[in-house]
Amino acid sequence: MRAVFEAGAPRVSCPEHGVVVADVPWARHDAGHTYRFDETVAWLATQSSKHTVTQLMRIAWRTVGSIITRVWVDVDAGCDRFEGLRRIGIDEISYKKNHKYLMVVVDHDARRLVWAAPGRTSATVREFFDLLGPDTRSAQITHVSADGADFIATIVEQTCPNAVRVADPFHVVKWATEALDELRRTAPGQLETWSEARALALWLSHPLGGP
Numbered sequence: 001m002r003a004v005f006e007a008g009a010p011r012v013s014c015p016e017h018g019v020v021v022a023d024v025p026w027a028r029h030d031a032g033h034t035y036r037f038d039e040t041v042a043w044l045a046t047q048s049s050k051h052t053v054t055q056l057m058r059i060a061w062r063t064v065g066s067i068i069t070r071v072w073v074d075v076d077a078g079c080d081r082f083e084g085l086r087r088i089g090i091d092e093i094s095y096k097k098n099h100k101y102l103m104v105v106v107d108h109d110a111r112r113l114v115w116a117a118p119g120r121t122s123a124t125v126r127e128f129f130d131l132l133g134p135d136t137r138s139a140q141i142t143h144v145s146a147d148g149a150d151f152i153a154t155i156v157e158q159t160c161p162n163a164v165r166v167a168d169p170f171h172v173v174k175w176a177t178e179a180l181d182e183l184r185r186t187a188p189g190q191l192e193t194w195s196e197a198r199a200l201a202l203w204l205s206h207p208l209g210g211p
Helices: 035-047 050-057 061-078 122-132 150-159 169-186 191-205
Strands: 011-014 018-021 087-095 100-107 112-118 143-146 164-167
Touching (some): 035 050, 035 061, 112 122, 122 150, 164 169
Parallel strands (some): 087 143
Antiparallel strands (some): 011 018, 087 100, 100 112
């Protein structure tokens, strides 16, 4: 349903920014849409496809990105994403045909994403712990799950020396499967040993299993 409203938005002379449109209570500065419109678009972007958002709201996908940026600035300023972090997971995800990477950090207890940034280096991982705070919050981290990347392990050891470091289930299963395949190739007669090792690997990878 199309809705149209009119409101006065006079131009004012600001000593710092020059001639600009005066602030209004229903839209962000330099935004061409209202607060409610921005919030609706940002929510739709998390629930719908790119085609659905652009067609329903009648805007370009580039505009959706600008709206998400504006909304996120307000959301991030009003909440503390790092509060209460105890058990976290660190991993990278590839996109654009594996040519680019995002480093992501999740909260295992809340089961939510708490931080992400472009890159796949130790500097990227350190950026998260710098934001977290080296003295207080980093010391409160009790468990860190990650793959076998050395650049992650090195930073975690420096910033969270008391945290228990564990391998994520995906890599545990992968390493165990590779080891079992090697065992079957080198010692095909040891079927009983292979079966016991396989059962142990499955038990360790189960969410309720492990030591």
